[in-house]
Amino acid sequence: MTEVSSPVHFSEQMLETVDRLIAKYEKPECALLPILHLAQDQFGHLSPPVLNYVASLLKMPPGKVFDVVSFYTMFKTRDMGKWCLQICHNVTCTMMGAERLVHAAVESLGVGVNGVTEDKQFSLVTVECLGSCDKAPVMQVNNEFVERALDAEKVKNLIKDLREKGQTTFEEVTR
Amino acid sequence: MSTDVAVKKVSVTIDDKKVEVTPDKTVFQAAVEAGIFVPHYCYHPDLSIAGVCRMCLVEVDNAPKLQISCNTPVRDGMVVRTSSDKARQAQKGSLELHLINHPVDCPICDKAGECKLQDFYREFGLYKSRVELEDKVHKPKAKDIGTIVLDAERCILCTRCTRFTHEVTHTDELVIVNRGNRSELKTYDDGPLRNDYTGNLADICPVGALTARDFRFQQRVWFLEKKNSVCTMCARGCNTTVSVNPKTKKLYRVEPRRNPEVNKSWICDTGRWRYHYVYGESRLRTPEKISDGRVLESTWHQAFGEMKRALEDPSGIVIGLSTQLTNEEILELVLSFKESGVKHFVRIVDEQVIEERSPWDGVLKHRDHTPNAEGFARMFSMMNTKFLDCAGLAALVGEGNLRHAWFFGLEGEDVSWASRFVEALPEGVSLTLHATSRLPIWERAQWLLPAASAFEKSGTMVNALGRLQRLQAAIPRVSLARDGHAVAFGVQRGADRDAAPEARHVDLFEKLIAAPLLGREQVWKKLDPMGVALKERS
Amino acid sequence: MKRSKYRLPLSQRIYLIAILKGMGITARHFFTNLLRPGRMPNVGYPEKRRNYSPRFRGLQILTVKPNGEIRCTACMLCATACPADCIHITAAEHPNPEVEKFPKEFNIDMLRCVFCGMCEEACPVDAIRMGTRYELANFERNQFIYTKDDLMRAGNYTQSRVTRP
Missing domain, CATH: 3.40.50.740 (Rossmann fold)
Structure with missing residues (x-):
């Protein structure tokens, strides 16, 4: 285990939160997941220097941190722009036509899956099950769900709204 | 000297063979003692138990489902069957699942001839593939990570290498990222391996995912004969086997031989790859x-x-x-x-x-x-x-x-x-x-x-x-x-x-x-x- | 031991009829070949050559891929299968990562080859085939080692490569 030096640093307040989290568990490395969420909120995405920093905080080998981060699709390892569109590609959603949503998004955005637009506004990924299978197909925009009777048209409109108005009321779409 | 308390041994019957073992052993270890071979990938006597490959499935009486023998502790009077129809079918099924996305690399893979997938397919498989070639998931091929070549597509995710870098060398370079059929083995920062025991990774990998660059494409293993010897590069004296081609009488590689008292199953990279001085430019050939x-x-x-x-x-x-x-x-x-x-x-x-x-x-x-x-x-x-x-x-x-x-x-x-x-x-x-x-x-x-x-x-x-x-x-x-x-x-x-x-x-x-x-x-x-x-x- | 009392009759003892029979066979062949030369079993080599079947096993050919590169991946199965131990291959890393392995050297010692075709059967990628060339006589021993280039071009031959001393 080597300590990798990095210019990344948590603020005082965050370090306090980290200590509180570590105190809850038997070993420091058990607090990894909440701390990764903290880091992602703070830094936008989990780049290698951030992960090395988290590893050194928790006295874990950096490899283990990378291992965990790559497993969860909620943890972003690249800058995913302002709006990250995450479309579920697991069983139920695929059966209910998630591929059509993906095609629509790709068309509207002009980037492929895992791509980020030039202006760093949008990115598109396919993710694992979002836990809302009764309302399949499901899409998650940053941390909000868009679901129920979602189809290609609505996805295109959503992207248009976000582009022009910078916001959209998700309730409208789900109705 | 601690007093030797007589540990009560338990009796297990494996394939109609009765064997007595201490109660801390697993069914797999009991089978080894009985001389019965159970197919496996992720078990290694010098690494922790993972139980991820699901090849060592055996039938245990009174258990509703098949159990993995590597992580099932023995109990007195246990009756185990490793080669019954049910067990063989399960082993065949596990093997089939391992081979679904495995590339058809045998002609170019160095592991051919000592590959566990080949061996077990020959012994327990021999089924017709049910996967179309176009549907196979592809992963990065031959990547140079220092002294080893990593081919992520051939990896069967047994985790022997990740356990090795964690438990033996404590350097944790190798990790498995992503999940599902996109799981991939790589070094966590895509950099080279950073320890002195990297050669062992090529030994423990049951398939051709991790191969030694020194031996790459040099010989086919069935042309080589092994001789027992001892390493002389330091005072540890790790036990080795030396592979020699009997026709050309040339030495092609040095591998560790298992000796629990001296070197377990390992040898350092120096002992493994420094043999080149035998044929090198600087070798003295005449007085x-x-x-x-x-x-x-x-x-x-x-x-x-x-x-x-x-x-x-x-x-x-x-x-x-x-x-x-x-x-x-x-x-x-x-x-x-x-x-x-x-x-x-x-x-x-x-x-x-x-x-x-x-x-x-x-x-x-x-x-x-x-x-x-x-x-x-x-x-x-x-x-x-x-x-x-x-x-x-x-x-x-x-x-x-x-x-x-x-x-x-x-x-x-x-x-x-x-x-x-x-x-x-x-x-x-x-x-x-x-x-x-x-x-x-x-x-x-x-x-x-x-x-x-x-x-x-x-x-x-x-x-x-x-x-x-x-x-x-x-x-x-x-x-x-x-x-x-x-x-x-x-x-x-x-x-x-x-x-x-x-x-x-x-x-x-x-x-x-x-x-x-x-x-x-x-x-x-x-x-x-x-x-x-x-x-x-x- | 009792000697056999049987003696051949005179007509057989003077062997005249046997002689005439033998001469008759010779004469029959003589006249058949004279009057119907097309019926002769000889082949007038080298002006005429025998037509062999397409499965005839002659000098090996190393096949190429559509882009001109050798198809062989140096898996060494042919060298292993060869009963005469006449194939010697040295593998090397191919610059194209999709190909990965190819033979740097591929030598067949034709003085050892018995033309059994085991190499052709063993090859998993159809890289080696038994061709139709059989005129391999030569004056120099070292001319019998056919290298990779020789074998890749073995499909297009016009004449043997005899080098007179």
């Missing part, structure tokens, strides 16, 4: 005489002739013996030269290291790069000779009567620790070196005699843990190289007779072993391939 700065190829006949003549006045000669020689060679050289009247002997050893308190690196390596310092020490009283150290040599030089220095057994290219002995000799003393390689530190020598490397000689050595282990010659001597026995023989006769000394090490071995110092009656042919632990040095 060389250096006069007036010119190197002249000479013959053993001439060398031995000169040495025999010099022995007419033995008081001006000092003999240096390296701790890289086998016990038998040391004994023969000492006794032979003593008979000729030589009085001064020097022990050439890495003096800085041998007295160190903690010379181990935490995994395997010992800081002493010579294999037989301990054997040398144990034979002191047998040889009844005073051995000088470097300071003693300098004092001898100071007396002014020294004319010849003959140093024997200097092996390999990493011999910087011997330089102080060479430097202690002034201009007027003629130096004859019996070494395997021509190196800058031997510049000052007047005679360079080619020595047989550790792969070309047989004998015994005692490692730093006090274990007597046997070396066996795997390849014929390269060009005109001669071992210590041939040199002693030749000096006595004044001419090179390589035919005679072949089995001299056996006679000397018997002499060594019968002596009270080494403590046991042994026969060379029957010497335990795992070595013999000698009692503590008093």
